[in-house]
Amino acid sequence: MIEGILIGLGTALTPINILFVLTGCLVGTFIGMLPGLGPMSAIALMIPVAASLEPSTGIILMAAVYYGAIFGGSTSSILINAPGVASTVATSFDGYPMAKQGKAGKALAIAAYSSFSGGIISAIFLIIAAPYLAAVSLSFHSSDYFALMVLGLTAVAAFAGKGDVLKALLMTVVGLMLSTVGTDQTQGVPRFTLGMIDLTDGISFLLLVMATFALSEALIAILKPSSDDSREAERKASSNLGSMAISKAEVKEMAPVIGRSSVLGFIIGVLPGAGATIASFLAYGTEQRLAGPEKGKEFGKGSIRGLSAPETANNAAATGSFVPLLTLGIPGSGTTAIMLGALIGYGIQPGPRLYIDEPDVFWSVIVSMWIGNIVLLILNLPLIPYIAKILAIPARFLLPLILFFSLIGVYFVSFNTFDIQLMVLFGFIAVVLRFLDFPMAPMILGFILGGMMEENLRRALLINDDSWSFMWQRPLTLTILVIAVSCLFAPILWGRFQRLRKGADRAGEGG
Amino acid sequence: MIFSKDRIGGTLLLVFCLTYGLLSQNITLLPIQAKAAFTARTMPEVLTVLGIGLSMLVIIFPGSPDRPKLAGFNWGTAALFLVLMSAYGLTVRPIGFIASTSVFLIAGFALLGERSLVKLILVAVPLVVGFWVLMTQGLDVFIEPLPWFLKG
Numbered sequence: 001m002i003e004g005i006l007i008g009l010g011t012a013l014t015p016i017n018i019l020f021v022l023t024g025c026l027v028g029t030f031i032g033m034l035p036g037l038g039p040m041s042a043i044a045l046m047i048p049v050a051a052s053l054e055p056s057t058g059i060i061l062m063a064a065v066y067y068g069a070i071f072g073g074s075t076s077s078i079l080i081n082a083p084g085v086a087s088t089v090a091t092s093f094d095g096y097p098m099a100k101q102g103k104a105g106k107a108l109a110i111a112a113y114s115s116f117s118g119g120i121i122s123a124i125f126l127i128i129a130a131p132y133l134a135a136v137s138l139s140f141h142s143s144d145y146f147a148l149m150v151l152g153l154t155a156v157a158a159f160a161g162k163g164d165v166l167k168a169l170l171m172t173v174v175g176l177m178l179s180t181v182g183t184d185q186t187q188g189v190p191r192f193t194l195g196m197i198d199l200t201d202g203i204s205f206l207l208l209v210m211a212t213f214a215l216s217e218a219l220i221a222i223l224k225p226s227s228d229d230s231r232e233a234e235r236k237a238s239s240n241l242g243s244m245a246i247s248k249a250e251v252k253e254m255a256p257v258i259g260r261s262s263v264l265g266f267i268i269g270v271l272p273g274a275g276a277t278i279a280s281f282l283a284y285g286t287e288q289r290l291a292g293p294e295k296g297k298e299f300g301k302g303s304i305r306g307l308s309a310p311e312t313a314n315n316a317a318a319t320g321s322f323v324p325l326l327t328l329g330i331p332g333s334g335t336t337a338i339m340l341g342a343l344i345g346y347g348i349q350p351g352p353r354l355y356i357d358e359p360d361v362f363w364s365v366i367v368s369m370w371i372g373n374i375v376l377l378i379l380n381l382p383l384i385p386y387i388a389k390i391l392a393i394p395a396r397f398l399l400p401l402i403l404f405f406s407l408i409g410v411y412f413v414s415f416n417t418f419d420i421q422l423m424v425l426f427g428f429i430a431v432v433l434r435f436l437d438f439p440m441a442p443m444i445l446g447f448i449l450g451g452m453m454e455e456n457l458r459r460a461l462l463i464n465d466d467s468w469s470f471m472w473q474r475p476l477t478l479t480i481l482v483i484a485v486s487c488l489f490a491p492i493l494w495g496r497f498q499r500l501r502k503g504a505d506r507a508g509e510g511g
Numbered sequence: 512m513i514f515s516k517d518r519i520g521g522t523l524l525l526v527f528c529l530t531y532g533l534l535s536q537n538i539t540l541l542p543i544q545a546k547a548a549f550t551a552r553t554m555p556e557v558l559t560v561l562g563i564g565l566s567m568l569v570i571i572f573p574g575s576p577d578r579p580k581l582a583g584f585n586w587g588t589a590a591l592f593l594v595l596m597s598a599y600g601l602t603v604r605p606i607g608f609i610a611s612t613s614v615f616l617i618a619g620f621a622l623l624g625e626r627s628l629v630k631l632i633l634v635a636v637p638l639v640v641g642f643w644v645l646m647t648q649g650l651d652v653f654i655e656p657l658p659w660f661l662k663g
Binding site for chain 2: 164170173177192194223397400407421423428431432435436437450454461466
């Protein structure tokens with residue numbers, strides 16, 4: 001492990017990689033701060049740049065952008081009550097009231113220290129857990145991987161929220177369908193190309209991500225223009241932040257919250273599909289309950305604990321979500337799914353072999369998490385008053401620029417204008433589906449896992465003489481599939497159970 | 512409730528799944544694989560069944576009764592942006608990066624309400640030229656800057 005950390009340090013601490021960590025954190029903070037644009041869009045916008053770099057440097061850049069974007073999202077949540085992403089919604093519960101009380105600087109500092117601590121602590125957990133998990137997963141067969149991918153996809157749908165499970169599952173299937181477009185890997189026959197040569201290589205992952213996130217988010221912002229009042233509030237919030245100092249008593253209050261939320265966030269992050277949003281809400285709820293009746297009343301009115309808990313947990317979960325990606329090659333979230341796509345683009349297959357075959361990539365990603373968090377704390381926090389000025393850039397200039405960077409990012413990879421037209425089409429479809437509240441992340445996850453899933457299923461069938469019996473004869477495969485099915489039905493059964501209990505309670509009251 | 516967001520989305524995706532299923536029957540199978548358990552059609556056929564089943568479930572059991580609200584959105588501007596992006600894709604090669612991108616940005620800023628011609632040009636043109644210099648000189652990515660009739 002020590003050797004690995006040294007390899008990681010050796011790779012991550014080269015001048016060029018440090019430069020890209022700095023750039024990534026700064027750019028990520030900028031993009032994450034823009035309301036509507038989250039880490040997924042930020043990473044998607046960076047892929048064309050990362051594609052021209054060495055694999056380690058490219059992944060380090062994207063990891064830095066990821067952390068920067070989460071930090072940026074928290075900033076806009078605190079300053080203008082506009083969370084860029086769902087994972088920073090809980091941050092705004094207490095962050096924004098603090099900002100309204102004239103303590104925006106303090107709120108930003110608490111958020112930064114909490115994020116930093118959550119990130120650092122969970123990176124230590126990652127270092128301990130990842131090699132063991134990678135070693136175990138070396139014994140996995142194709143059928144186990146197929147089952148794991150089914151688990152990853154169903155878990156994402158299962159965590160989609162009340163009433164959204166079916167929609168998330170449907171979008172996952174749509175993503176899997178899109179992944180089958182192009183030449184079939186085994187037989188070499190074209191599928192769903194509609195006779196178009198431009199589609200023989202399939203739909204570009206970058207194109208789909210850019211269209212469904214960056215492009216559609218900018219188009220939705222055009223559809224829903226912000227009022228002049230809110231722009232004025234943004235300008236005011238970004239011009240006066242107040243002091244960033246934190247007292248000893250406040251540190252004492254934050255410390256146990258950070259410890260608990262880091263552990264909780266990391267565990268939630270490791271679970272496929274759960275991710276930073278669930279982690280932040282769970283941490284917020286847990287701390288509110290633990291605070292007792294007196295302190296619990298402060299939640300929602302500018303509580304330090306209420307701000308620190310979700311901030312710690314979402315960063316810890318972001319780090320935790322790298323565990324299934326790096327050790328099993330299965331992304332646990334939309335963001336890590338984009339990372340997986342980028343790694344595959346480099347010809348690197350994440351999974352247990354990554355730890356052995358590409359130790360420099362594996363360890364440099366982990367070490368870059370520490371460096372990224374340190375950069376965010378030392379450089380970005382003092383720069384926040386200046387970075388926050390971006391909130392004052394008029395949307396009429398910002399939105400066409402986001403559209404331009406999205407289009408040109410895809411064009412620069414293929415130099416094929418067909419991709420721009422396809423992207424506009426997908427962007428339009430994404431806007432319609434998002435308008436109808438259909439989630440995009442499960443589709444991306446399905447699209448990325450589709451090819452691998454088909455390949456592993458084909459291989460499993462080949463090994464088993466064309467028999468599907470591997471699904472119930474191999475205990476590990478069966479166990480994973482049973483967990484996947486349970487994941488899917490657990491929310492439905494839980495809902496039924498809750499309703500039955502409520503019904504019984506009401507009957508008890510009535511009787 | 513009949514035209515809820517979930518039902519409209521479910522119906523659109525049902526049409527997509529049905530089309531996908533029909534097209535999956537056009538996938539050519541090699542003669543030796545006619546009896547194989549896994550062919551190029553297997554995955555698409557399984558996905559078709561899943562897709563149709565799930566979209567039917569979304570239509571029958573919608574999670575929310577919310578109906579789509581169409582009022583208060585800038586539909587016209589968004590549609591113009593789609594046309595503008597498509598036009599950009601068609602012109603970036605023939606008229607070159609600098610001219611097409613400058614026109615795209617100027618038109619985009621103007622569509623969102625910027626009326627000062629000086630501002631439009633002063634923001635768009637230096638930004639495009641600067642970006643082109645950065646890409647060609649800094650990152651070694653060549654982009655044809657000039658229209659077809661001015662190429663050397």
